[in-house]
Amino acid sequence: MIQPLLAKSEFIGLENIAHLAAGGETPMLKSHRQVIDQFMIDKSRGEEARALEADMVELTRDKCARLFSVSAEEITFLSNASEGINNVAYGLEWQKGDNIVVADVEFPSGILPWTRFENLGVEVRVVRHKNWFIDRDDIAALIDERTRVVTISHVSMFTGQRIDLESLSGLVRSSNALLLLDATHAAGVIPVDASLADIMVSSCYKWLLGVHGAAVFYVNCERLPDFRPPFLGWNNPIKHGGWEKPTEFTLQPSAHKFQPGNAAFISIYILNNALDHILKTGINSIEQHALTLSGMIFEFVESLGFELMTPFEDSQRAGNVCFMAEKIEDIRQALERQHVLIWGAYAGFGRLRISTHLYNDSIDVERCIEALKE
């Protein structure tokens, strides 16, 4: 039997459930309760609260820096991944004839922000999948000297495909474009070397075991020292002219320059605790565990004759196994009645997603397989 890497008893609601829905939402760590309590105590301490909250931001930044193999200065926390992508879209100055390269199966937040600039003559170029697979050569074919951004998910929420980040980074760096990586389905389950990208965003409420309200925003300060934030408030400047020169300011040198106001401190307290668990368990062990369990699911789903969207090679997938089926909602609900949680249709499109993470064991997989047989 394959044991969980982190005991189910550490989470809320896993007693009699096979929770295979990490690609949507992960269950809450019980220890988050103490963390929320700590936040409430800290917040109640008047001006000292701000110093305590700022300390927590820095602590959490350091842990993100470790997880993403970058420096803490290059990390800040925005409200969600979509906001991070929009920061890039609105932070760049667009010229007629510029283009952005995206994949057709990308999450809408990776595609829609760029359409705002179409009226300026900016083109959104769409790479088409082949059998649900996004091919590096098809990305390469759309990049030209006017490509400003190539944006893609490290692991696809829709197909489960993991891209070869090193290879894509090499491709994009040989052009004039920036690589904007959405690591939402990778962070917390496989190693992510964010320094291979120019900007990286990640939600925290899925594989990272955190909650909504805080998302990781990484900007490669070495490659983009002068990247200007599109939104300004009291928090972006390191120096402000005060009432005498109220419009004068100097931007912070670090990624915090993208944060106009207060961060979602309570979510960052929770993220800090979540990162402790992930870093302690070890991202390489988590990757191996998730791949082993999802590999078992893959083989069974294939044997049932469903149309698999996820490639089988370990290097081309992570914790998601996605497949097409008819009557998706019926299947999802039937599994739920048997206490097996998976994720259903996306935006009305017929795909099911089964996700394996560090709290799953082989019994969860067997329960899912038994339930799917029916």
Ligand SMILES: Cc1ncc(COP(=O)(O)O)c(C=O)c1O
């Ligand atoms: C690839 C990807 N990015 C981002 C998100 C979530 O974005 P946000 O943090 O803006 O809610 C999701 C949610 O499903 C996703 O699949």
